[in-house]
Amino acid sequence: MKQPVRGAHGKPANKAKRKTREELNQAARDRKRDKKHRGNASGSRANPDVSVSKAGQGNKSKDPRIGSKKPVPLVADGATVSAPVKKVVKPVAAKVRLSPEEELAQLENSERLDALLDRMENGDTLSAEEQAWLDETLDRIDELMEQLGINMDDEAEDEQAEEDMYRLLKGN
Template identity: 70%
Template sequence: MKQPARAANGKPAARAKRKSREEINMEARDRKRDKKHRGHASGSRANPETRTSKGGRQNDTVKDPRIGSKKPIALVAEDQTAPAKVKKAVAKSAVEKARLTPEEELAKLENDPRLDNLLDRLESGETLSAEDQGWLDAALDRIDELMEQLGIAMDDDEDEQAEEDMYRLLKGS
């Protein structure tokens, strides 16, 4: 005959009560329900839940990396194109200055259509934009420098006559 199993304390082990079919079915349903509700909630990918850190402050929420910068971007970049053109023109003229002799550079400046156009507008009494005025001043300063290098002197006594001579020289008439 078989001896009943004994527990660690020496007493006979209590016999496990058999579960009825109904109890077994209920436990199986509970396990199935728990398994079914495992994982993320529906829509959690499109609408992630924001988690807050300790203290419950709203500023410490975990930010979604898919959301980009909120910095406004200008749709029309007219303001930025003008300085870029000026920088390119300055860089281009600096390269040309290194390659051209003073005589060639002076001849090129004298025959520049933009310079002629701006001088005509200035003579007719128009006011030039800041960009055009700056370019014109730089071009006239460069012409003065080149004329000094080449030894071409203009009389300082007659300022008006000198300006007219310079305009006439630049126009090539």
């Protein structure tokens, strides 16, 4: 191993003068001051400084935070972890306008109407909802028949009314 070159008096040539305690303290304070001002200013994460942007980027503002932007569910549902459900917007289709003849045929051929009328003839009681639907449907059929000029024979109505009255009186 090589020995350091010694000076004229037998002491190492590059040995520096020792610093005093005051000098050491001052140097430590300087280092601490420099270290304290290192890094970003307080609040710079929430309010980043707008620096001179490149001409190609334009006015795009980038989120300075790094990491995933995926929303995290705040309530744990056990093992079921799913992505947030997006509502599917269905286009509202305009109601198809049927001609009065088509609407009347559709109402007269309705299975629900037939079933309710059969239940009513058998003496079953209908719920309020079913009765309301039946009344609305029968009223609509009457309106459509008036629009189309279809009149039931008065005699047929009278006979029907008499049969209904007879049935009511006989039942009581």
